Amino acid sequence: MNRETYLKELMEAKYGTVRNFSEQIKIPYTTVRSILERGVLNAKMENIINICRGLGITPEQLYNFENSIVAKINKIAVQLNEIRQQSVLKFTEQQYDEQNNVIAFPDNKVSQVSVYGAVSAGNGEYLLEGTPELVDYEGDVPDHDFAVIVNGDSMEPTFEDKQIIFVKKTREARNGQFVIADYDHQAYVKKFMRDENGCRLVSLNKKYGDLIIDDEHELSIFGVVVL
Known part of the structure; x- marks a missing residue:
């Protein structure tokens, strides 16, 4: 056709x-x-x-x-008449929210998102295995694959302590992207940087040093943060 x-x-x-x-x-x-x-x-x-x-x-x-x-x-x-079209629209929106792990409350002001543990903005965390935790969230929920909670202040002012952030799954990252990464078996949210000095995971808060990416450290990228 x-x-x-x-x-x-x-x-x-x-x-x-x-x-x-x-x-x-x-x-x-x-x-x-x-x-x-x-x-x-x-x-x-x-x-x-x-x-x-x-x-x-x-x-x-x-x-x-x-x-x-x-x-x-x-x-x-x-x-369909307008009333039935509204029903189709509502059902479609519900399906879209379920696909993106969003549960809307009747007042449409608060949602719940599935949070898969915490990522460190400091000294390292471990992501949850198995069933995620449903957490209340106010605001627009972007298209994402999973959500996590930030622990610590190393990524302030962009990401604050206890903030929920949304992530799209990927094994690769471009220079300057915010990533969720497993670094030596602990989960972090950091800025991925690649330049003449090599690759590293960078904190925005200058109180914290960079995490160097080399043969002496194990690194896996879980995804990039959806802003």
Whole structure:
């Protein structure tokens, strides 16, 4: 299925016919038919925006169209009344939160996140093994793979003691990124640096020295902090 076929099916699903759809959005039927025949990419952006608005989708969704489950959901969703569309939206948001380890409370002001232990901003910690602990969290929760709590002040002012931070899993890090790392079998949050002096894990608080990365120390990267 291409974009134009998908677009036509959405129009027919919501309005019965392409002609009815064109009348509803006040674009000439010949213009809409031309877009379906000649291709979306050849159409004026103004017309595409109006068509997408009439179908309840975004131009980005249309231009990035693929024959996917999302397209099938959209085709059904446009046929629902507004109340049922709100139910679909709420369910989708719940699924997204569960995927990102977020549990929303009824007031929508506080969430709980799954925290996998603590990482040191000082002398080293050990991440939890097994079941994480659910911890209350206020604020926006970014897309992440796991969360940890900071212990210590070596990463102030960016990361404060007892702050929850969110992490995307990766085994590699770019220069200057904040990483969660196992250094000699203890877990840290530090800034990864690579320059003419070699590689090291750096504390932002100058009271603490760097952790040198060389053959004498064991290092594993768990992930990078999502800011």
